Amino acid sequence: MSDGDGAPGNDGGQFDRLPATSEDREVPGRATREEVLDWWDDRFGIPPETFDDYSFWEKGKGKIWCFRGEAPDPVDVEGLGMTFLRTRQEHWKPATNAVQRFGRGASKNVVELSGEPASRFARGEDQEHDWDGDWGYVIAAHDLAGDLEPMGVGLYVYGELRSTVPKGRQEDLPEL
Incomplete structure (x- = not known):
């Protein structure tokens, strides 16, 4: 071609x-x-x-x-x-x-979420989030049994964490 x-x-x-x-x-x-x-x-x-x-x-x-x-x-x-x-x-x-x-191998631009913020991210919701890292695409992660597990991709701009979890993979989880 x-x-x-x-x-x-x-x-x-x-x-x-x-x-x-x-x-x-x-x-x-x-x-x-x-x-x-x-x-x-x-x-x-x-x-x-x-x-x-x-x-x-x-x-x-x-x-x-x-x-x-x-x-x-x-x-x-x-x-x-x-x-x-x-x-x-x-x-x-x-x-x-x-x-x-x-x-799991990431050492930077990882946003750790727990409780309601983690559950909101899994549902695909955007949220205000105080974080001092770089703006742009980030790895949203949650502590699971002592290990930090990646949940998905977020976009962090202007003090807001936007969830980019695809609609078909969004989950309504209890508070993590």
Whole structure:
């Protein structure tokens, strides 16, 4: 597929492996493995080696998937692994699945919630929240049996924590 000026283009009907570095990039605007790993490290402090056994794929425009193992490139399937990250927009957004799977390794931009705030977040409600961390996408987490467990992705701006828990995954839980 071409983007009209002869450069390879994005084919939304197939998964294409992310190039390792910007020098390897053939499709303009496509994120690289290096950029993805740097983003998770910079934003959440999750070390790049966490993802050593995973390959990263783009399907559509900026929807990055994570797959443990290898597959032919390109591959024409409906799903490959799990949704991981949205790129090709002003602010990259981690997927709920990715945060729940890899968020335990985060060392920054984690908002700890307990009691009613945790329950409200799980229901998909936005709420005022006093936090002195960075604005932007955060990992909302809750202490569960002595371990901090990621609940999902939040967006923290102007003293408000906005829940981005997908509607189909929102839960009406008792006070956590």
